[in-house]
Amino acid sequence: MNERLEYLLRQGDNALILSQQLSQLCGKGPALEEDMALTNVALDLLGQTRMWLGYAAELAGNGSDEDTLAFLRDAIDLRCCLLVEQPNGNYADTMMRQFYFDTWHYFLMQGLLQSTDPRIAEIAEKSIKEVTYHLRRSGDLIVRLGDGTPESHAKTQAAANALWMYSGEVFIYDAVDLAMVEQGVAPASAPLRAAFLEHVAEIFAEATLAMPDPDAWMQRGGKQGRHSEHLGFILAEMQFLQRAYPGAEW
Amino acid sequence: MYAQLVETGLKKVQSFDEMSEQEQAFQARIDAGVKIEAKDWMPDAYRKTLVRQISQHAHSEIVGQLPEGNWVTRAPTLKRKSILLAKIQDEAGHGLYLYSAAETLGVSRDELLAALHAGKAKYSSIFNYPTLSWADMGAIGWLVDGSAIINQIPLCRCSYGPYARAMVRVCKEESFHARQGYDIMMSLCKGSPAQKAMAQDALNRWWWPSLMMFGPSDAESVNSAQSSKWRIKLFSNDELRQRMVDQTVPQIEYLGLTVPDPDLKFDAETGHYTFGEIDWSEFHNVLKGNGPCNRERLQTRVKAWEDGAWFRDALGAYADKQTAKKEIAA
């Protein structure tokens, strides 16, 4: 197994699926300004997807490109984490999923700036400003929703609790992750996880939200290709045209 | 156009002698090409007409996100998806610029949205048609945005400052929209027979509604005549429609597609294309709410608004709490 390739697919697939989920909300946000902000994030993530999958395609070397990787792999070959597959739900669910993702993503990117793989370091360099902004935005919204009205507080707490068990997968390192750490390509799990927990605790405190149990059982398997039931439907929609018109140029 | 059949509320165009001194001074400024700004005195009818025109335009942009939003999750490549997302984002932005311009006239955005959601405010007929294939993304960018550009460029010179400036900003972004649509069509027409058929089908469905966007012939319209005097409508509906046809037919021919109009002919004498009869009953029905997607479009916007109430309230409540805290601390 090419561990480097696996690692790139994991990053690319996270951005791919999360961007896809946010795209579903086009024109349906709770405020016009919010619509623009959401679409911005979706667009940023899509740009990151293309960088990761573009590099992955080069490494795979078998004539694949960013599109064959995005549109022609079935769920069994996707490497996204379970968190990004969770449905949009209500806006608290959407923003909590985003906040958990952004927090991990920010600290990961900080770590990847130092990667011994120059292409990965370059991707991190190009993404860090956006990711920083995403985290500021989602964290800020969590605070506002947590400390808004009783209704927004309840919805946000419910989302925090429901999505918590998907937040830990990214810190559960397997052989691929450990190989990356060993090669100096990616940061180790423990400091990332500590930073994540600290930041979430800080935001939740300000948001008057109860922090879920850091030692709770975490769902896992997405990185290894064992996904939730949601992913199949996401792919069916996303990949339809390429599957229905094989070989077509668009 | 994006603002079709805008009512001025007047039964006839006032002659100069019929105007009050204030109105005469106002008209003189317009005739001299001076921009009217938000705090300037203006006739009530001018203000009301502009509120209608600008808000209809704004509503069109916002509702206009939906037909394309319908395909963004099915875009066939990452690049096409990026481009479409950027376009949809632009549309949201255009809506915001236009609501801003409308609000300078003393109306609130929430009031305007309430009218839209209640079915009382209009938006462009074109967005009540369904998007049935990826080729529709091409057709919409090319034909619908293309038509919008024809309408919007003159509006950059309209008499009301905030509206003109919003139009300048919109126009800068709009030509990217038209080109990306045509680029999609070119790819399809160079592709497989199935793709080419998809492109022809999209053209067949979007051609006539795009011509209808410009509104019925307004040679007899008092509203159009008054709006022209006020320089918030700079060309007649027929003139703009003719411009669109003349410009687009060669583009269709380049693609190797067929114009879905057996009566279309180039008139060498006039240098223009003559075209077939438009079914204006369809247009009026669509405006009345009987188009294929009116109900869905409105329901989607109303649902987003209603589902979003708790979010908007929460952000308002949080802001109020912070203000209260500051006051106590002070």
Place this chain on the structure above:
Amino acid sequence: MSKEWPLWEVFIRSQHGLAHKHVGSLHAPDAEMAVNNARDVYTRRNEGVSIWVVRAADIVASSPLDKGALFEPANSKVYRHPTFFPMPEEVKNL
């Protein structure tokens, strides 16, 4: 109908600009969100842009001083530019 977010006027100074220009307005519950929203609505994330937001209600105007809209190319989104799509020579008006 729930309370409307207040209206804010937005002023932008571009990277190479000399002064802030009024570009339009938006609604936001407070100043911080107004700035963030302004970035998304009026600058498409351009570098080195300075944004001012002022509550519309706080502006005292003697006469309109609007200086016109600001044009900000989004450097990283090159396909926003019409010239990104090469159009065949023979095709006019696009």
